[in-house]
Amino acid sequence: MVLAGCATPVPPAAVETAAAPTQISTQPALPVTLASPRVVVLDPGHNGGNGSHAAEIGALVPDGRGRTKPCNTTGTSTDAGYPEHAFTWDVTVRVRDALIARGIEVVLTRPSDDGVGPCVDERAAIGNRAAAAAVVSIHADGATSPGAHGFHVAYSSPPLNPAQEGPSVRLAQTLRDGLAGAGLVPSTYVGADGLNPREDLAGLNLSQQPTALIECGNMRDPGEAETLSSATGRQRYADAIAASIVTFVG
DSSP: OOEETTEOOGGGGOOOOOOOOOOOSSSOOOOOSSSOOEEEEEEOOOOOTTOOOOOHHHSSSEEESEEEEEEEEOOBBOOOBBBBBHHHHHHHHHHHHHHHTOOOOESSSOSSSSOOOOOOHHHHHHHHHHTOOOEEEEEEEEEOOOOOOOOOEEHHHSSSSOOOOOHHHHHHHHHHHHHEEEEEEOOOOBBBBBBEESSSSSHTOOOSSSSSEEEEETTTSSHHHHHHSSSHHHHHHHOOOOOOHHHOOO
């Protein structure tokens, strides 16, 4: 766990050991530093070592609704080969740094981009153990439908506990509003108005804290892939996500 730029002891799954280079932001400044720190869990989707550990990430874990899901997946990539796990790690580090600078305590669900897992149920457990004010899972999509592009924000529906019934929906709406306000386009191919209620995502179903999952864009769309693959584009997503989290927990 990291607080205002200082390292403090945390479970191994939450200690980061690598950082992406920081791109100078061209977005408006975030709100002033919060008076009281809040805990936010950031969940960068997938992991760089998943592809070489098929048995581990294929193991079944509970999905929160009486079924099972694979522990994790490799994620998608652009047609040029830029992987989702690298995108999610880079954006997450940028969001982490912005939140720490504003006095928010940040926990990551994985420490680097060269490991395996953790499983989706453990990612939810990390947020629960941290009693997080918000848990935000960062992903990018791999839809193959022609012209499919845009972001969408998922939340668990129908809700399984009070945190999912109201707070998670508000978190998803806040993230949607922040991304759209930054000029990013809501999905043209799934959900409605940038929101996508889901009942099949274990990380959302098993959470007892306000939790949402962002598919920042479609890595298989040529135009969007260019944005997702660039440092400037990733900073744009990070700025919007960080500002939305500050709005939600402030």
